[in-house]
Amino acid sequence: MQKVNASLPLMEHFYTLQGEGRYTGHASYFLRLGGCDVGCVWCDVKESWDASKHPLVQIESMVKFVIDNNAPIAVITGGEPLMHNLDELTLTLKKNGIRTHIETSGAHPLSGDWDWICLSPKKFKAPLPEVIQKANELKVVIFNKTDFEWAEKFAAAVSPACMLYLQPEWSKSGEINPLIIAYIKKNPQWILSLQTHKFLDIP
Numbered sequence: 001m002q003k004v005n006a007s008l009p010l011m012e013h014f015y016t017l018q019g020e021g022r023y024t025g026h027a028s029y030f031l032r033l034g035g036c037d038v039g040c041v042w043c044d045v046k047e048s049w050d051a052s053k054h055p056l057v058q059i060e061s062m063v064k065f066v067i068d069n070n071a072p073i074a075v076i077t078g079g080e081p082l083m084h085n086l087d088e089l090t091l092t093l094k095k096n097g098i099r100t101h102i103e104t105s106g107a108h109p110l111s112g113d114w115d116w117i118c119l120s121p122k123k124f125k126a127p128l129p130e131v132i133q134k135a136n137e138l139k140v141v142i143f144n145k146t147d148f149e150w151a152e153k154f155a156a157a158v159s160p161a162c163m164l165y166l167q168p169e170w171s172k173s174g175e176i177n178p179l180i181i182a183y184i185k186k187n188p189q190w191i192l193s194l195q196t197h198k199f200l201d202i203p
């Protein structure tokens with residue numbers, strides 16, 4: 001069992017609008033934790049991988065960032081945030097009336113008390129069944145056309161209430177978007193997720 005942390009490695013934090021998935025457009029405070037051992041080749045936050053490169057910040061201070069901005073939602077992202085025990089962080093956020101959302105590859109055991117779990121599985125390290133079953137949102141990044149079959153494997157394993165999103169990998173979107181659009185028209189249980197923050201040029 002992971003030890004409960006009083007502080008966590010924080011790579012960056014900022015108040016913005018959620019750009020992807022079910023909560024697109026919702027004001028959200030992002031806390032990006034350092035540390036990831038998943039190793040996606042197309043990762044756009046490789047600086048997050050080494051947790052020791054990021055300062056340890058007290059959980060109380062992190063929650064204060066969110067409170068001071070009156071943000072209704074805290075999004076805990078990474079890196080792979082589940083490399084850390086998130087019980088204390090989510091408890092403190094919830095005590096202050098803040099919704100707790102996580103973005104995870106699901107590759108590490110679930111900790112924390114979550115209002116919304118976005119599972120974005122990665123081929124480089126498989127998600128654990130306990131995270132797959134608790135996901136509220138499955139967001140599969142499509143990098144090439146074989147990824148649709150891979151996405152269906154997870155769609156079959158999540159709970160019936162879990163929302164299903166397909167999102168083009170940003171650098172391949174020119175060639176992948178038409179395939180995703182055609183796929184969703186044939187398989188309307190899926191919804192398109194775009195990285196709207198990148199179009200808006202906001203964090």
Ligand code: SF4
Nearest residue numbers: 036038039040043079
């Ligand atoms: S899980 Fe996320 S942070 Fe980790 S390598 Fe993959 S894309 Fe990067």
